[in-house]
Amino acid sequence: AQSVTQLGSHVSVSEGALVLLRCNYSSSVPPYLFWYVQYPNQGLQLLLKYTSAATLVKGINGFEAEFKKSETSFHLTKPSAHMSDAAEYFCAVSHNNNDMRFGAGTRLTVKP
Protein backbone atom coordinates (compact mmCIF):
# COMPACT_ATOMS: atom_id res chain seq x y z
CA ALA A 1 0.00 0.00 0.00
CA GLN A 2 1.17 3.52 -0.68
CA SER A 3 2.06 6.02 2.03
CA VAL A 4 3.69 9.39 2.55
CA THR A 5 6.08 10.64 5.20
CA GLN A 6 6.33 14.32 6.01
CA LEU A 7 9.64 15.21 7.59
CA GLY A 8 9.19 17.80 10.30
CA SER A 9 5.92 18.28 12.10
CA HIS A 10 6.66 21.97 12.55
CA VAL A 11 8.57 24.38 10.32
CA SER A 12 9.19 28.02 11.22
CA VAL A 13 10.45 30.62 8.74
CA SER A 14 10.76 34.39 8.67
CA GLU A 15 8.54 36.43 6.40
CA GLY A 16 10.22 36.66 2.99
CA ALA A 17 12.31 33.52 3.51
CA LEU A 18 12.20 30.34 1.47
CA VAL A 19 9.58 27.77 2.46
CA LEU A 20 10.54 24.09 2.10
CA LEU A 21 8.18 21.38 3.32
CA ARG A 22 9.37 17.83 2.79
CA CYS A 23 7.38 14.84 1.61
CA ASN A 24 8.59 11.38 0.66
CA TYR A 25 6.28 8.74 -0.74
CA SER A 26 6.20 5.00 -0.93
CA SER A 27 4.38 3.41 -3.84
CA SER A 28 4.79 0.28 -5.90
CA VAL A 29 3.27 1.92 -8.99
CA PRO A 30 3.45 5.47 -10.38
CA PRO A 31 1.50 7.62 -7.96
CA TYR A 32 -0.58 10.72 -8.05
CA LEU A 33 0.72 13.19 -5.47
CA PHE A 34 -1.00 16.13 -3.84
CA TRP A 35 -0.39 18.95 -1.41
CA TYR A 36 -3.31 20.29 0.60
CA VAL A 37 -3.39 23.26 2.98
CA GLN A 38 -5.62 23.57 6.02
CA TYR A 39 -6.25 26.90 7.70
CA PRO A 40 -7.63 26.94 11.25
CA ASN A 41 -11.21 25.69 11.46
CA GLN A 42 -11.42 25.19 7.70
CA GLY A 43 -11.47 22.22 5.36
CA LEU A 44 -8.52 21.07 3.31
CA GLN A 45 -7.83 23.02 0.14
CA LEU A 46 -5.85 21.70 -2.79
CA LEU A 47 -2.57 23.54 -3.42
CA LEU A 48 -1.33 21.43 -6.32
CA LYS A 49 -1.24 17.94 -7.75
CA TYR A 50 1.13 15.76 -9.76
CA THR A 51 -0.45 13.40 -12.28
CA SER A 52 2.54 12.19 -14.34
CA ALA A 53 2.70 15.16 -16.68
CA ALA A 54 5.34 17.81 -15.89
CA THR A 55 7.53 16.94 -12.91
CA LEU A 56 7.54 20.56 -11.69
CA VAL A 57 4.04 21.45 -10.65
CA LYS A 58 2.90 24.99 -9.94
CA GLY A 59 0.03 25.58 -7.58
CA ILE A 60 -1.89 28.40 -6.02
CA ASN A 61 -0.46 31.17 -3.83
CA GLY A 62 3.02 30.89 -5.36
CA PHE A 63 3.68 27.32 -4.20
CA GLU A 64 5.28 24.67 -6.35
CA ALA A 65 6.49 21.10 -5.94
CA GLU A 66 8.85 18.89 -7.87
CA PHE A 67 8.34 15.17 -8.37
CA LYS A 68 11.67 13.34 -8.10
CA LYS A 69 11.27 9.65 -8.79
CA SER A 70 14.88 8.82 -7.94
CA GLU A 71 14.42 10.32 -4.47
CA THR A 72 10.74 9.32 -4.10
CA SER A 73 10.12 12.89 -3.03
CA PHE A 74 7.57 15.61 -3.68
CA HIS A 75 8.77 18.57 -1.63
CA LEU A 76 6.73 21.77 -1.51
CA THR A 77 8.46 25.12 -1.91
CA LYS A 78 7.70 28.82 -2.04
CA PRO A 79 10.45 31.40 -2.69
CA SER A 80 9.18 34.00 -0.24
CA ALA A 81 6.95 33.29 2.75
CA HIS A 82 4.03 35.52 3.58
CA MET A 83 2.29 35.80 6.93
CA SER A 84 -0.87 34.43 5.34
CA ASP A 85 0.95 31.16 4.51
CA ALA A 86 0.82 30.10 8.16
CA ALA A 87 -1.24 26.90 8.16
CA GLU A 88 -1.05 23.11 8.28
CA TYR A 89 0.17 21.44 5.09
CA PHE A 90 -0.57 17.84 4.12
CA CYS A 91 1.06 15.71 1.46
CA ALA A 92 -1.08 12.91 0.00
CA VAL A 93 -0.62 10.00 -2.39
CA SER A 94 -3.08 7.95 -4.42
CA HIS A 95 -3.30 5.69 -7.44
CA ASN A 96 -6.93 6.50 -7.99
CA ASN A 97 -9.09 8.63 -5.78
CA ASN A 98 -10.48 5.87 -3.63
CA ASP A 99 -7.12 5.17 -2.03
CA MET A 100 -5.83 8.65 -1.15
CA ARG A 101 -3.65 8.57 1.94
CA PHE A 102 -2.33 11.58 3.84
CA GLY A 103 0.82 12.34 5.75
CA ALA A 104 0.76 13.52 9.35
CA GLY A 105 1.06 17.15 8.32
CA THR A 106 3.56 19.99 8.79
CA ARG A 107 2.58 23.13 10.64
CA LEU A 108 4.14 26.20 9.04
CA THR A 109 4.74 29.24 11.22
CA VAL A 110 5.80 32.54 9.63
CA LYS A 111 7.58 35.04 11.86
CA PRO A 112 7.41 38.77 11.10
Added chain:
Amino acid sequence: GAGVSQTPSNKVTEKGKYVELRCDPISGHTALYWYRQSLGQGPEFLIYFQGTGAADDSGLPNDRFFAVRPEGSVSTLKIQRTERGDSAVYLCASSLDAGANVLTFGAGSRLTVL
Protein backbone atom coordinates in the same frame (compact mmCIF):
# COMPACT_ATOMS: atom_id res chain seq x y z
CA GLY B 1 -24.41 23.00 -3.90
CA ALA B 2 -21.31 25.12 -4.32
CA GLY B 3 -19.21 23.11 -1.89
CA VAL B 4 -19.26 20.11 0.40
CA SER B 5 -21.49 20.80 3.36
CA GLN B 6 -21.16 19.00 6.68
CA THR B 7 -23.49 19.17 9.65
CA PRO B 8 -23.26 19.62 12.52
CA SER B 9 -20.05 21.63 12.62
CA ASN B 10 -19.68 20.77 16.29
CA LYS B 11 -21.15 17.91 18.28
CA VAL B 12 -20.62 17.25 21.97
CA THR B 13 -21.97 14.01 23.33
CA GLU B 14 -21.59 11.69 26.27
CA LYS B 15 -19.80 8.38 26.23
CA GLY B 16 -22.10 5.60 25.10
CA LYS B 17 -24.41 7.80 23.04
CA TYR B 18 -25.24 7.44 19.34
CA VAL B 19 -24.31 10.18 16.86
CA GLU B 20 -24.94 10.89 13.21
CA LEU B 21 -22.84 13.16 11.04
CA ARG B 22 -24.15 14.33 7.70
CA CYS B 23 -22.36 15.15 4.47
CA ASP B 24 -23.90 16.87 1.47
CA PRO B 25 -21.47 16.57 -1.46
CA ILE B 26 -21.10 18.78 -4.50
CA SER B 27 -23.97 18.20 -6.88
CA GLY B 28 -23.04 15.64 -9.54
CA HIS B 29 -20.09 14.20 -7.67
CA THR B 30 -20.43 10.43 -7.71
CA ALA B 31 -17.60 9.65 -5.30
CA LEU B 32 -17.79 10.47 -1.58
CA TYR B 33 -15.22 9.89 1.14
CA TRP B 34 -15.11 10.03 4.91
CA TYR B 35 -11.88 10.72 6.78
CA ARG B 36 -11.15 11.17 10.47
CA GLN B 37 -8.59 13.70 11.69
CA SER B 38 -7.37 13.44 15.25
CA LEU B 39 -5.54 16.30 16.90
CA GLY B 40 -2.11 16.83 15.41
CA GLN B 41 -2.51 14.14 12.77
CA GLY B 42 -3.33 13.86 9.11
CA PRO B 43 -6.69 12.71 7.80
CA GLU B 44 -7.21 8.98 8.20
CA PHE B 45 -9.30 7.19 5.57
CA LEU B 46 -12.54 5.63 6.78
CA ILE B 47 -14.79 4.77 3.84
CA TYR B 48 -15.37 5.53 0.17
CA PHE B 49 -18.63 5.47 -1.78
CA GLN B 50 -19.02 5.25 -5.52
CA GLY B 51 -22.67 6.06 -6.06
CA THR B 52 -24.81 4.36 -3.45
CA GLY B 53 -22.44 1.55 -2.62
CA ALA B 54 -19.51 1.48 -0.24
CA ALA B 55 -16.64 0.59 -2.56
CA ASP B 56 -14.07 0.48 0.24
CA ASP B 57 -14.87 0.48 3.97
CA SER B 58 -11.52 -0.89 5.08
CA GLY B 59 -10.77 2.19 7.16
CA LEU B 60 -13.72 1.91 9.52
CA PRO B 61 -12.10 1.18 12.89
CA ASN B 62 -14.72 -1.24 14.20
CA ASP B 63 -18.37 -2.24 13.89
CA ARG B 64 -19.53 0.75 15.91
CA PHE B 65 -18.93 2.84 12.80
CA PHE B 66 -21.27 2.66 9.83
CA ALA B 67 -22.00 4.93 6.86
CA VAL B 68 -24.76 5.06 4.29
CA ARG B 69 -25.49 6.90 1.07
CA PRO B 70 -28.93 5.61 0.08
CA GLU B 71 -29.61 7.83 -2.92
CA GLY B 72 -26.07 8.40 -4.08
CA SER B 73 -25.89 11.95 -2.81
CA VAL B 74 -26.09 12.78 0.91
CA SER B 75 -24.18 10.47 3.22
CA THR B 76 -24.51 9.87 6.94
CA LEU B 77 -21.74 8.55 9.17
CA LYS B 78 -23.17 6.77 12.19
CA ILE B 79 -21.28 6.02 15.37
CA GLN B 80 -22.82 3.79 18.02
CA ARG B 81 -21.84 3.60 21.69
CA THR B 82 -19.40 6.47 21.35
CA GLU B 83 -16.11 6.34 23.21
CA ARG B 84 -13.78 9.17 24.24
CA GLY B 85 -11.29 7.97 21.64
CA ASP B 86 -13.81 8.75 18.91
CA SER B 87 -13.29 12.46 19.53
CA ALA B 88 -11.91 13.94 16.31
CA VAL B 89 -12.84 16.02 13.30
CA TYR B 90 -14.71 13.95 10.75
CA LEU B 91 -14.05 15.15 7.22
CA CYS B 92 -16.14 14.46 4.17
CA ALA B 93 -14.93 14.91 0.59
CA SER B 94 -16.39 14.36 -2.84
CA SER B 95 -15.07 14.08 -6.38
CA LEU B 96 -16.48 13.72 -9.86
CA ASP B 97 -15.27 10.16 -10.19
CA ALA B 98 -12.30 7.97 -9.46
CA GLY B 99 -8.99 8.71 -11.16
CA ALA B 100 -6.87 11.79 -10.73
CA ASN B 101 -9.73 14.09 -9.97
CA VAL B 102 -9.36 16.36 -7.00
CA LEU B 103 -11.13 15.68 -3.73
CA THR B 104 -13.07 18.68 -2.45
CA PHE B 105 -13.34 18.67 1.32
CA GLY B 106 -15.97 20.03 3.65
CA ALA B 107 -15.06 22.01 6.76
CA GLY B 108 -15.60 18.95 8.93
CA SER B 109 -17.69 17.95 11.93
CA ARG B 110 -15.87 18.20 15.25
CA LEU B 111 -17.02 15.44 17.57
CA THR B 112 -16.24 15.60 21.28
CA VAL B 113 -17.12 12.65 23.44
CA LEU B 114 -17.13 13.45 27.16
